[in-house]
Amino acid sequence: MQTRILIVRTSSLGDLVHMLPAISDIARHLPGVQIDWLVEEALADIPTWHPAVHQAIIVAHRRWRRHWWAPDTRRERAALRALLAGQRYDLILDMQALLKSIWLVRQARGRRHGLDWKSAREPLASLFYDVRHRVEFWQPAIPRQRSLAGAALGYVPEGPPDFGLQAFTQGVAIEPVAMIMPSASRADKLWPEHDWHAVFDDLQGRGLELQLLAGSAAEQARAEALVQGRSGARVLPRMGLRAVAEHLARARIMVGLDSGLTHLSAGLGRPTIGIYKASTPVRTPLQGAGYTASLGERGQAPDAGQVCAAIHQAFEFSGKPLQ
Template sequence: MMTRILIVRTSSLGDLVHMLPAITDIARHVAGAQIDWIAEESFAEIPAWHPAVHQVIPVAHRRWRKHWWDARTRQERAALRQRLAERRYDVVLDMQALLKSVWLVRQARGRRHGLDWKSAREPLASLFYDVRHRVEFWQPAIIRQRTLAAAAFGYAVQGPPDFGLQAITADVQVQPVALIMPSASRDDKLWPEDHWRQVFDHLQARGLGLRLLAGNAAEQDRARHLIQGRSQAEVLPRLGLRQVAGHLAQARLMVGLDSGLTHLSAGLGRPTIGIYKASTPVRTPLQGPAYTASLGERGQAPDAGQVMAAIDAALDSARDPVAPAVPAAS
């Protein structure tokens, strides 16, 4: 018997990566699960990578909100409303508990599940669910998502998280390169240039070339400035998500600021070191099947020595695909 499920988790990139293990759990524990997923158009590729996702329903809330009453926006919203009205789900599960996600949940047909008043980031959202679940707020996002899914479908969370990204990592040849993510959406997340250069020296002394990710012209300029005068170092052109995932899967390890791509690296099973400066790793630590280290804390960035020590630990544990994660450190 088929169980039709609609997942509402629209953004952001890192949050969608954190959601993937819950999808694996649902597929394992719910007989005949057919999972649809509503996701922001910019990140719709990520749900599609998981083999248990039947179809991805893209939304463009980030684009729509800038021109909410334009004719094109109204047409696209009407098309989404009609698409959701055409199918009835056994379970509609809101994994965000925000008023913007409730707007989508209310258009879907089916029994609506979500977080209760004390668990939701925006408690008012809980008023719009048929079934409400209590999930501890201050715990890692992956655990929180897996716990909510387990509560909605009546099973117990078991085992380490499985991101379902084997199609990307299958038959990949790891190369002697370190992938670097030195840019961020906010300047207060940036790490000092001299720290980066010490880390680059260390990586190259360990025999690794450097590939830097950059998403726009300013990030390209910053990345080129950081590696100026270095051989065996390059700034990658702006790439699509699938291309970035391919580079991540091939890298010996990744070092990056707290960003969605750093979390994707961990989910792909690459040794990954995350640098936290303007955010806390308490709720969003790196998690994955290989070595991870979530270093720093809001207002207290790690120094270069801490990051280099984590690099050594990652490289020395690379033969062990299930090396334990290093807890958040300041």
């Protein structure tokens, strides 16, 4: 009889990327398992990239909360309730352990698993699970998620993380491109322009074209200003997550601020250098099959020299001759 599992992990981009190795573990230990995944609508592509995920069940909490009692919102919430009530899972696994995820967990039918009081970021969430698991809090995100899934399903995760993103990387020709992510969700994560320019000089000195990613109009303007007057550099137009992933998979190297796209690059196995300034890499270091460097710390940004040294190491690690 097929085992049916519901994963609850709705956001954010980086957190969803960190979940993918746990999905690979589950599929390896339970051949034929059916995995459904509750996810925010803006990020719904990501679960579908993993071959072991049966379907992404969309929740639009970020949009709904702006107009919670509007008729359209109420209809959409009712449709989600009906969808969840109409199926039963062998195991519901809340990978967020937040009160905002509990209202979703409680609507689903099945045995509910999650973190215990001492392990959860919001301990009150643990009161709503049927089965609670102890997972050391100060683990990096990827092994923490893998450990929780293993505890719920009765196995011990082994081996390096497998993100299940081979569809993007198999047979793909690497291009002489450096992907750059100079924007972040918070202003205190931004890196000085003079440091970026030094890194751009280093990358272009190795024969790489610079392709900058940007989302909002403000990010687009900031990226355009960074490369103004510089040949061999361009800001890519805003695009969907799948298109971004395809660009990242073809890149020779990626340098970016601590952002979901930087973690996606690492998950795709590309050499990736992350710049941490307002957050700590202790909890969310870059991990992947390729070279990664998580530089800086909360309140202590790396300088351009450290980033350029990591670029040098990335080229040495891959065995490519330096130019």
